Amino acid sequence: MRKGWIVNGLAGGAVGIAALLGCKSAPPPAMTSEVAFVVIQPRKAALTTELPGRTAPYQVAEVRPQVNGLIQKRLFEEGTDVKEGAVLYQIDPVPYQAALDQAKATLAAAQANLPAIRARAERTKGLAEAKAVGQQEADEAQAAFLQAQAAVAAGKAAVSNAEFNLANTPIKAPIQGRAGKSSVTVGALVTAYQPASLVTVTRLDPIYVDVTQSSAELLRLRKRLEGGKLHSGDGARKAKLILEDGTPYQLEGRLQFRDVTVDPSTGAVTLRMVFPNPKQVLLPGMFVRAILEDGVDDQAILAPQQGISRDAKGNAIALVLDASNRIEQRIVNLDRALGDSWVVQSGLNAGDRLVVEGIQKVRPGMTVKAVPFAPAAQPAGAQK
Template sequence: MHGHKKGCITLTWIVALLALTILPGGCDSWRKQQAGPPSVPEVAAVVVKPQQVELTTELPGRTSAYLVAEIRPQVNGIIQKRLFREGSDVKVGQLLYQIDPAPFQVALDSAKASLGKAQANLPSIRLKAQRCEELLTDRAVSRQDCDDAAAAMGQAQAEIEYWKTAVEGARINLGYTRVTAPISGRIGRSSVTDGALVTAYQPMSLATIQQLDPIYVDVTQSSAELLRLKRHLEAGRLSKDGNNGRKVHILLEDGTPYPLEGTLQFRDVTVDPTTGSFTLRIVVPNPQHLLLPGMFVRAVIQEGIAEQALLIPQQSVSRNPKGQPITLVVDDANTVQQRLLTLDRAIGDQWLVASGLKIGERVVVEGVMKVQPGISVKVVPWEGPKVGQKVSNVSTSPVQSN
């Protein structure tokens, strides 16, 4: 009897242990039946559509004066007076320096006196030559006397011309004592003061005048970029804008846009062998003299118009372990596929795609982290950045991507 009770207790414990082992599995199965099939992940996507885009590039450059004139004296003398304020604007023909004119006035007066003397002697010499010709017909004088009289008259005439030239030269030198501005512009500091001795055509300039309105902006562009642009134009990927193709926007050193547009004047025809770049010269209006020579600026130059540009949001692009740009697309069967892209450049908060996508394909923008290639997804339209959400800065520099 005691052995029978012991066997019943053992059997009870065995049944209890089996129930505890089977019960969790049964609960899990019951929960799965109640939950139903697994849900399909949802992603937001944009449809790739072609659009017309103006492609520009930012190039660094520096400003330089439109005209530059270095003021140098053309005669020797003492500076009597400086007649301008350093750093002021001067007009063409404005008197800048006055050199002591006294010795040049004396030279002019002396030349005029010598000219008068030569002119006073000419009538008597001319009459003597005429009388000699009359007397020669009567053989009252010799031929030699007439020849000497004619030569004396010619010498007197030549002396008059000499002194006329001397008078004009003295008058020019006297005028050079007034040092005037050859161009209009802003004059810099003076290298001499009143009482300084200056010499004609000395190496050191007295001052420098620079015309600041308009002003030049010289930027450099690599020859490789020029070749790339020409290939795109020849292939039809870009077209020229005849109306605005020469308009240039300027960004100041702190990144703020300059209010006035510039005009592309020319592209240099020579490539610098040390840098592999050439110079582009831009003429920019500068009525307020906001731009000064030597300032660093950036010029936004139009490359052309892309008629069939494909743009996708930057957040839809990631990188594979090799650093190559990739994106996820959803095919007609709502299956995710991975695409390798070639990116041209960033335009605002979007990438310009050179290759890897087709028109009409759906690119995954949101929900990338919860999907992977090969799985089915539910696609909803992407609504774009929300109000107040920051987007990336505009960058039009080409990128090298495979």
């Protein structure tokens, strides 16, 4: 009786243990990963290129004297703005005033003699026709008249030259701009058209920005414009600047011209832009980064940067959801960054659902739970 109880007890315990072991080895139910997606929709976008460059003065004038003489006065302060036509230096005008007075006197004497000589030539001509005087005398009278006319013309030229010299004793600014350091002082002797300039005047408003762009990039841009993928918007390529300290320049510029030759050592082309500079924040020689508008794409495919990753070979890849919420991996061809998005040339199409959150938890072929991406709420009081 007791022995049977023990056997039955052992059998019941074995069944219980087997049941427990069976429950423990059963796999837990699989959990479906959740991802967030955005729907790719074409939209109008202005495509830009960021290029390094330096500022250059809009106009530079090296001021030199046009006459010889001593500097009597300097009529400007170094480092200040001067207007076009403002007198910068005064050369001693006394010798040139005397030369002008002498030229005027010589001209007056030549003009005074001219009427009498003209009358004599006319009378002699009439008498020669009447055979009252010889032809030789008539010819001499006509020659004297022509000489008198030449003396008057020479006198007028001498007066004009003297007036020019006197007018250039005040040395004026040929352009509006900022005067630099003066190379001469009062009392210095200067010569006409000397090699060394007296002062340099630089116009800073507006100001040029010269940048370089690869010729290959220019060819790609031309193909896209000619193919209708891009258009030039309002026809003027606009430009913006980022200063050396990383701050944006507040005023907008425009592309003025593109050089017609390619630098063989760099394979780049120089582009020149012009920017307004009323406060003279930009100075010649500053390093800047120019953001140049290439064109407008009315049907640009933009993908959030967080939805694009790289594989081991460096290819840009995107994870896309099909109709069954299965993960599909695609290799995409990127053009450039635009804000927080990539401009996609190929690999994504309008209407595709691009995974932007949960990428690390999934792999191609997996079926997932998909929810629309909700951007994080902006903190209260944050600037928009």
